[in-house]
Amino acid sequence: MFTLPQKDSGTPTTSPGSVSTQGLHSNHGDGLEGECSRKPDQKPLKLYGVGDPTAMFSSDSPYLSSRGSVIKWFWDSAEEGYRTYHRDEYDEDKNPSGIINLGTSENKLCFDLLSRRLSQSDMLRVEPPLLQYPDWRGHLFLREEVARFLSFYCRSPAPLKPENVVVLNGCASLFSALATVLCEAGEAFLIPAPYYGAITQHVYLYGNVRLVCVYLDSEVTGLETRPFQLTVERLEMALEGANSEGVKVKGLILINPQNPLGDVYSPGELQEYLEFAKRHKLHVMVDEVYMLSVFEESVGYHSVLSLERLPDPQRTHVMWATSKDFGMSGLRFGTLYTQNQDVATAVSSLCRYHGLSGLVQYQMAQLLRDRDWINQVYLPENHARLKAAHIYVSEELRALGIPFLSRGAGFFIWVDLRKYLPAATFEEEMLLWRRFLDNKVLLSFGQAFECKEPGWFRLVFSDKTHRLRLDPGAKGSAQVSRSLPCGHGAWQPL
Numbered sequence: 001m002f003t004l005p006q007k008d009s010g011t012p013t014t015s016p017g018s019v020s021t022q023g024l025h026s027n028h029g030d031g032l033e034g035e036c037s038r039k040p041d042q043k044p045l046k047l048y049g050v051g052d053p054t055a056m057f058s059s060d061s062p063y064l065s066s067r068g069s070v071i072k073w074f075w076d077s078a079e080e081g082y083r084t085y086h087r088d089e090y091d092e093d094k095n096p097s098g099i100i101n102l103g104t105s106e107n108k109l110c111f112d113l114l115s116r117r118l119s120q121s122d123m124l125r126v127e128p129p130l131l132q133y134p135d136w137r138g139h140l141f142l143r144e145e146v147a148r149f150l151s152f153y154c155r156s157p158a159p160l161k162p163e164n165v166v167v168l169n170g171c172a173s174l175f176s177a178l179a180t181v182l183c184e185a186g187e188a189f190l191i192p193a194p195y196y197g198a199i200t201q202h203v204y205l206y207g208n209v210r211l212v213c214v215y216l217d218s219e220v221t222g223l224e225t226r227p228f229q230l231t232v233e234r235l236e237m238a239l240e241g242a243n244s245e246g247v248k249v250k251g252l253i254l255i256n257p258q259n260p261l262g263d264v265y266s267p268g269e270l271q272e273y274l275e276f277a278k279r280h281k282l283h284v285m286v287d288e289v290y291m292l293s294v295f296e297e298s299v300g301y302h303s304v305l306s307l308e309r310l311p312d313p314q315r316t317h318v319m320w321a322t323s324k325d326f327g328m329s330g331l332r333f334g335t336l337y338t339q340n341q342d343v344a345t346a347v348s349s350l351c352r353y354h355g356l357s358g359l360v361q362y363q364m365a366q367l368l369r370d371r372d373w374i375n376q377v378y379l380p381e382n383h384a385r386l387k388a389a390h391i392y393v394s395e396e397l398r399a400l401g402i403p404f405l406s407r408g409a410g411f412f413i414w415v416d417l418r419k420y421l422p423a424a425t426f427e428e429e430m431l432l433w434r435r436f437l438d439n440k441v442l443l444s445f446g447q448a449f450e451c452k453e454p455g456w457f458r459l460v461f462s463d464k465t466h467r468l469r470l471d472p473g474a475k476g477s478a479q480v481s482r483s484l485p486c487g488h489g490a491w492q493p494l
Contacts, residue, residue, distance in 0.1 A: 048238035049213040103442040107327035107462045109385040130358030136351040138167030142365045149368040154303035169332040173354035174319045175202035179209040181346035191253040192230045194449035214238040251283035257290040260458040262407035267302045278312040292325035295386040296408025313339045393461040411462035418455030429454040
């Protein structure tokens with residue numbers, strides 16, 4: 001039975017912050033269950049970091065170009081856990097001792113609702129225009145439906161326009177396309193860290209664009225009100241630091257709700273970030289892919305498209321997809337909304353390589369226009385299931401005395417396992433991650449999100465009930481929850 005090593009209570013922690021038993025309350029959700037405070041002898045974290053995605057590049061192939069070798073290296077180095085999972089994927093009947101995936105941010109709670117809706121007769125239509133080359137921005141009927149959908153759910157002050165919509169096969173393609181058309185090779189975007197680490201690949205592999213990390217801190221200092229809070233002061237310092245190193249910064253990436261933190265930015269915060277970008281003539285790419293996955297009623301979500309006035313509308317670009325909010329990560333539908341027609345046209349040109357089939361475009365239009373089903377069936381049930389799963393995992397973490405940060409949005413909890421590292425290093429973090437994986441639990445470790453404090457992990461809770469807790473009706477080892485490092489045992493004190 002797998003349990004984490006216990007640290008001696010009399011031994012001072014070497015991690016970048018100690019954990020007390022007092023909760024840190026916040027109007028952004030649960031907050032951190034245990035307040036982080038830096039010891040006087042600990043050095044402050046670095047304020048920014050200029051990314052070099054190939055700094056550890058060590059492989060070459062006689063069959064590939066240098067660029068091809070780098071692309072292959074990304075796959076080899078960044079997908080280890082995911083590949084291991086797919087070779088030994090848990091199935092209650094076929095592979096009950098397989099790996100439980102609590103590392104990939106997918107909503108697996110509403111397949112029953114989605115399968116019924118997508119199987120209805122109005123989804124099945126084949127006509128000549130759907131089998132022919134479309135407008136590369138997407139069929140007009142779909143762009144019109146996207147504009148209406150975003151106008152309603154983003155609460156835009158005025159109706160959004162279909163000519164500002166571009167449709168691609170997911171947000172990964174959107175990041176790649178925007179990086180390619182907005183930046184010269186070697187230029188960079190600012191991004192608050194920790195962040196969804198795959199964005200590094202999205203902007204680099206085609207566009208050769210780097211990321212400048214704006215490092216956030218678990219310690220609450222100054223005027224901050226919550227751990228890992230993004231402030232304009234931090235943005236200014238990171239931009240100044242990048243400029244001092246000769247790195248040209250062309251834009252700022254915001255994820256709202258944030259991944260992996262779950263933070264939901266207030267309208268005032270959004271306005272401040274956009275004003276900062278305008279001062280420095282930076283593009284702002286806002287990823288709102290979790291906007292309908294805010295399941296706590298007390299958490300008010302505001303899209304950037306809901307603001308009465310965008311400080312720089314020609315440099316503000318919003319992306320959304322069905323992968324998260326509708327649990328369709330395999331369907332590959334994403335959309336860009338931008339008032340800048342030069343940007344829209346340039347991205348549309350790349351849709352030749354990232355487009356959707358006409359049949360999928362028709363299905364997406366049918367889904368998005370079915371407001372009754374979305375509002376009365378899908379969203380209420382999805383939010384209820386997300387909340388129930390979140391409550392269960394949160395309560396178990398509290399019972400085990402494990403600090404965590406969660407804001408009532410998204411599919412994940414940001415878990416603080418620093419006290420289980422013998423030393424506060426990323427080497428120890430990786431060893432702990434491998435120990436989880438060896439015991440059939442796939443999590444995501446903090447360094448993959450460019451978190452500068454070793455010991456943080458992202459735990460995805462949006463999975464079936466029997467995978468999160470003991471199910472007496474299951475067979476064999478499939479009875480066992482593996483969402484914490486107890487492996488094939490039930491929930492154990494760590």
